[in-house]
Amino acid sequence: MGLCQGGPKEIGLNGIFSIGDNMIKNILRKTLPLVALVGIACGGSGTIGDERSSCASDADCKGDRVCVEGICSDSKDNSPTSNVDQNPPELCCGKFIYTNYSNFTQLFQFDLDTKIEKELTNYPPSTTGYSIEEMAVSSDYSTLVLSISNSGCDAPFYLVRSDGQLISERRFNRTNWTGCLEDIRSLNLLSDNQTIVAAANNLPVLAFRLGPDSVLREFPFLGETQHGRLVVSPQDDIYYVCTINGQISLCSMDAEGGSQKVIGLLDVKGFIGRMYWLGDTDQILMANGNLPTSERYFIIDPQTARTTPLSAQMGRSPEYSEIIVSPRGNSFLFYDRGYYLSLVGIPSGLEVEIEKNDFPDCDNSCLRPLAGVWIP
DSSP: OOTTSSOOOOOOHHHHOSSOOHHHHHHHHHHHHHHHHHHHHTTOOSSSSOSSOBOSSGGGSOTTOEEETTEEEOGGGGOTTTTOOOSOOOOOSSEEEEEESSOTTOEEEEETTTTEEEEEOSSTHHHHOOEEEEEEEOTTSSEEEEEEEOSSTTOOEEEEETTSOEEEEEOOOTTSOOSOOOSEEEEEEOTTSSOEEEEESSSSOSEEEEOTTOOEEEOOOOSSEEEEEEEEOTTOOEEEEEEETTEEEEEEEOTTSOSOEEEEEOOOOSEEEEEEEOGGGOOEEEEEESSOGGGSEEEEOTTTOOEEEOOSOOSOOOSSSOOEEOTTSSEEEEEOTTSOEEEEETTTOOEEEEOGGGSTTSOSGGGSEEEEEEEO
16 A cells, blocks of 8 residues: 555554554554555545545534535635646547438548548448437447437437447337337447337336346436436446436436436436436436526546536537537537537536547538547
8 A cells, every 4th residue: 555545544462452552652652654645645644534634514523614525625626627637628439420410321431540430331220211200329339329310119229339330220029019119218228238218208118227138227316397308427337317305306227227226316407307327427417408508517436426517618509409529528529509519628618619620531421410429
């Protein structure tokens, strides 16, 4: 263990040795003050207990300290913009895959390193003419799941590789449920790269999982109202928005629909929008509708339900609630009404407009994505 791991702890010398060893005791008495100095250098106070102790809420902190990201800190550190990188976000690294605002049946891939766009043609909707309704990517970025709108009750899902090559088609077995799966509002893929977790806007099924056996299993929900919004962590924990006693809250369950719990109240307003898992940060981004741009985006701590508004430095807002989040979760792309593509930093909220000459080989399609995913 390194010197800076953990805080100083009180050690009883007689508790260490069952028999008195005066030589060792004398050595420890001379060196323990150095341990205290190391504690101070590593951010401790040099006393028993660390002032920057862990916390779940402000009530766990002493004095005027507040709880910031699980650590008791001075109140001046509680500003959402403190310690935030104010450098403009950079559009680099990886590829994003998207469907075009002009044609929902096409799937494109744009390489951010080579700046070359190509149309993916190996997946079924490119030949059937059905529209791509939603898409999501697995936590290891190897597999995409597409929900298809075909104006019928038996619309399939497709699992495809990131190059557009078909892996499998997934239809649910209608013997155990006879409703229509329409208007998919949240689409996710579990870490097995096989099991689809989704929420729909129709009843009686609001959220469900669809595994390789093609059996549709409905998820139970807490609360009197659900919003058809959910997101899955890389560990397959499912987080969703629910209403408990008239109050909007964040709830969670495991991948089987068990271990249901209410995490806490959500300080959000407006139309409950889409939820996105923010890569390496282990946080959730919610994009709410019917609000000014400065109030539309919230970062949610999935452990406490604490919300932090995304710093309002955005000049425009997405035409739709769909955004494309980077793999690291430190930026997202969106398309607005003026046929512009913008990149927004997380959590700074700094916005950079993507110019046409940044994408010289695209035929405007990559400047007008409707829904998509970003892969490393």
